[in-house]
Amino acid sequence: MTGASPQVCDPVTTSGTIAVMNLHGQIDGLAVRLSRTGAGEAQAARTAVAAHLAVAQGAALIDLLNLRGHVLGRVADYEQAAHLADQLVQAAPEDGTALLARARTRATLHRFAEAAADLGAADCGGADEATLNAERAVILQALGCHTDAMALIHRAEVGQSRFTTAGALAVLHAERGQTTEAERLFDEARHHYQGTSPFPLAQLDFRRGAMWHREGDLDAARSCYEAARRRVPGYAPALGHLAEIELSRGAFHAAVTLLRPLARTSDDPEYAAHLAEALHAVGRVHEAKQWRERAAARYDELVSRHPEAYADHAADFWLTVGADADRGLQLAVQNLAFRQTARAHALFQRALLAQNRVAQAAP
Incomplete structure (x- = not known):
């Protein structure tokens, strides 16, 4: 199995x-402007955010x-x-822009039913139909409803750039294991990219790498992750997945080199967990224990606050680095209640096998 190079067409973009x-600066600048109008304060939001401009700035x-x-890799963001x-919708409950923004945040945290409800309300609030269809497709795809998701992507095509449509279809085909068609669409998306931001292309290369990673072609996956890393040097998902490849190949020192700075700057416990695994493998047991405990505490915190988004990752942690099959199974069951996808079922079966192995090994 061989993946195509992600550099068949290599658009020129801003330095990552x-x-x-610039992203930090944009966020800081918008936050200051909103705070000056009182949009950042719960009490004042009812009046300040009522203005269309304030809603638009908040959504941006x-x-x-x-x-x-x-x-x-910042969960805090x-x-x-x-x-x-939540503040925007509280202040402008019928504004389509505010509802669409909240739908995106809820989908990011895997609160899919609430996100879908917001999209329905945003439709009544005048939000763009193509944008709504694209967002609905993302939710359906996450829930494993690939056929319905594809239909919505095509319905949204009229109001989207070819880069956006081809990229969405590429990811969908990739998740279905249809690598030949996905490769064609990944190339098409790159060919049609007309922006200067490096982020969309880095995300595209990362998604392509994730496809080959799932297919077991680690060389192709590495090539794509490296392309994303070159595009945006600090791109956490690409760095984390490169480290996973190093771990799978037994290159533990290389994994430590990738993961140590990432675990220090990101509050996503996945990186701390993988760093603990790599450190343990190179004999740094005490330091590994510290990172493992940090990851465990952070997973408990995130599962408590955002169970839909982190139950599956936490289950994987407890089934591996955390070494607690009972806890892993509990979280896998919880995750399966949220989504009936093939991946959720596979995690559940894996957890069952792990618990059985522990039971059989018990004296």
Whole structure:
């Protein structure tokens, strides 16, 4: 199995390092402007956010926070975006822009039923139909409803760029294991990219890498992750998945090199958990224990606050680094209640097998 290079068509974009700096600046600037109008204060939001401009600025800030959360692995950004979205809708409950922004934050945290309800309300509030269909497709895809998701992507095609449509279809085909068609669409999306931001292309390369990673072609996956990393040097998902490849190949020192700075700057416990695994493998047992405990505490915190988004990741942690099959099974069952996807069922079966192995090994 061989994946195509993600550099068949290599558009020129802004430096990833500069783009991240600009992203910080945009977020800070919008936050200041909103705070000056009182939009950041719960009491004043009812009046200040009522203005269309304030809602638009708030929605823009939410999208930027979600982007930074993804790029840098910052759960706190997702939570800040969700808090701001609740404020916007509280102040403008019938505004389509505010409802659409909240739907995106809820989908990011895997609160899919609530996100779908917000999209329905946003439709009544005048939100763009193509945008709504694209967002609904994302939710359906996450729930494993691929056929329905594809239909909505095609319905949204008229109001979307070809880059956006081809990229969405590529990811959908990738998740269905249809790698030949996915490769064609990934290339098509790159060919039609006309922007200067490096983030959409880095995300595209990462998704392509994730496809080959799932298919077991680690060389192709590495090539795509490295392309995303070159595009945005601090891109957390690509760095984390590169580290996973190093772990799977026994290159533990290389994994430590990738993960140590990431675990220090990201509040996503997945990186701390993988760092603990790599450190243990190279004999740094005490340091590994510290990172394992940090990951365990953080997973407990996130599962308590956002169970839909983190039950599956936490289950995987307890089935591996955490070494608690009972806890892993409990979380896998919880995750299966949220979504009946093939991946959720596979996690549940894995947890059952782990618990059985522990039971059989018991004296």
